[in-house]
Amino acid sequence: MKNRERVVVTGLGAVTGLGMGWKSLWSGLCNGHSAIRPWRPDGVDDFPVKYAAPVDMADLAQRYGQAAWWEAPMEKRTRFGLAAALEALADAGLVPAELPLRSGIAMGSGVPERDPADMHLALGPNGPDWRLLHQRAAELNPNSGLLNSNDHLSMSLAQVLGINGPNLNFSTACAGATHAIGHGMRMIRRGECDLMIVGGADSVLNLPTMIGLHLLGAPSTAERFGDRLCRPFDRDRSGFVAAEGAGVLILEREAHAQRRGAQIYAEIAGFGSGMDAYRISAPHPEGLGARLAMQRALRDARLDPADVGHINAHGTSTPLNDPAETLAISTTFANGDHYRRLSVTANKSMLGHLIAAAGAPECIATVLSVADGIVPPTLNLENPDPSCYLDYVPGSARRQALRAALSNSFGFGGLNAVIAVKAYD
Template identity: 50%
Template sequence: MSLPRIVITGLGAVTGFGFEWQTMWEQMLRGEHCIRPWQPEGVADGTFPVRFAAPVDNRQLPDYLQDHPAWQTPLEKRSRWGWVAASQAITDSGLSPAQLRDAAVLCASGVPAHNIQDMLLSVCDQQNTPPAWRYLMDKASQVDAVHSLRQSNDRLARVIADDIGCEGPVINISSACAGASQAIGNAFQMIRRGDVEVAIAGGADSVLSLDTMTALYLLGAASTEQRWGTELCRPFDHHRSGLVAGEGGGFVVLETLERALARGAVPYAEVLGFGSSLDGYKVTAPDPQGRGAALAMQTALHDAGIRPQQVDHINAHGTSTPLNDAAETLAIKSVFAQGEHYRRLSINANKSQFGHLIAAAGAPELIITALACKHDRITPTLNLHDAATDCDLDYCAHQTVNRRVDVALSNSFGFGGLNTCLVVGKYQEHAE
């Protein structure tokens, strides 16, 4: 019995480029980026060590989204943007409410946004006595409804499912920077197993708050470099110095090809395989030889029934950190060693254009990978002026590359050694 073919029929993204995936794609093809000066809310300009990020600008909200229920519901910003991205993907797919009834919703999200004032409010004025239930309830009413003490980690998954009247599986995934790719990969596997025929999968996140950015700074993950200005996200460059955080969300609609064609949908691309692995090396550092990343890519290729020599393009995790970029390069060389096929790959790093969306990162990056397969256009890696000696592949520096892309990989690696890889192929009505 042959496995069903699974295709992408809907796309949705919210990034620093705006609230539509089309805007993101067009600006990225033009070599633009949305990284700009940033400081945490309530902090005096120039006093916080991390000075740049890729935030979402609510002033870019299109008129037709003004009445979206995400703006009438008490939600923190990551859930609001994720809901909008999911709605966009569903609309883009053309699926009706009746067709979504049995869908699965798989969502990745990071840590709920904290507000230090709310945290203090919950513990103040207790005079060293055990808090009474009435006291706690009185305090709870004073806590802002959109912050973490009154938001759950699965809130986004639930609001999406409630909005579409979903009666199928609803799953929240928390696996750091691999989260959205895990959600999409698991959705792909569920459809292939026959659990469901359609799924909405992706994620949303924002770490642009004082407490979370302070943690990333103390971990040494976030760049504090200032000499490059808005060009400090420099994947694979000798002068790379750490990640540049972005925020937003992305979702895709996956369904069986049979179902898509029966309702007249035109797929963007086909999902061919998924691989996942665990480094177990360090919480904040990959295996220096890239063994976990290599295993995820090998597993995904095996799952897809694709030989390494068939791959044209890799959308790299490419965080602009000294450790990740070198390890990912080694992993690619290991997986594509035969005939030095790694020399024929076109590799790019989307984070140089819209920053690192942490738990959501894999979703807009998969969207860009699918569009590369559809249009045979690969978006550039920006700010790569002086490639590091341990980063010596073709990273599509500075300009969009026009080449045929039949098979591509999208890599996402997370804190704790969580690695994922999705294999995407150009949609062809008849599989070869």
């Protein structure tokens, strides 16, 4: 196989319920802090979903409220993504005006945020009348999804940062950000760009979207465990806990990063995707698509399964995902029972589920695990499910030297994506 240039990570940025910046993310994960707290949609006291992991908007506004872009109409997810991108660029020692010409953007984002008040504008004395909505268009919330498209995040990043290169937006459910990172890496590898701003941002913490998720039976409505509700791989898990936020990575061609003296965290070495083709809201019970994605990421990274020491699991705390992912991992790493030697962690036990953006902060955590030799814990794993039999690093972080690790993202509809991360020597 011919040699190919490595793609390396030189900047990290995050906005999550654990705080602003990747250092808050990493410190929170390693110390077992949870962003999950009581939550309710605005104006609704009896919504069945009682817990979520929201971003502190006051903190975000304090940091960026004076920026010119902050005044532009945009959804929360776009604000999150812009803040995380600017954090990542600063971490990489770059400013927007000095970005190389051969730069591009690849982002994962989900359904545009909806404001229920916008729909009320269509109500007339005899019921819905959509002509009224057109007549009252000036009254629409400019930050609502009715006036924003799915690609608003990647488009806004390009406008604010002045990037005229390739611009991709992935709307592939919970695998969106991971697809964006993988395709961004491949664009650099193919020679299309020297630098890619990749990741994702999302916010589902609004009434219309949460109603849809609740009708699918995805988020937990339990109250028994309070803010310890997200329990990946535990017998008492009952559904995911919704969250919001963003994660952004700066990827560069190795020679480009070296030439400017950039700090290099790790190498994004491989990407794989696979499709369950099974059901919209349930994974293949044998983890077929997840297994294919992991195998393809390993092959793309030129890694033997025995080279991998750690997996950042999708780990949603749902009854169906966790055993299916466990089976997919144990099958992929069956040779020599290597799956017994893997550390497997579920960041969602602390972060909640950022849906389309989930893979971005989780990939950042995987990069930092490889770079720092630390594996964050899986919280709330107190009553292990017999069908979930891997080493999930329960309770507290662990020191572990890593040569390589995988970051898994498995989305609704059976959309699966995996990133392979290698230590950078």
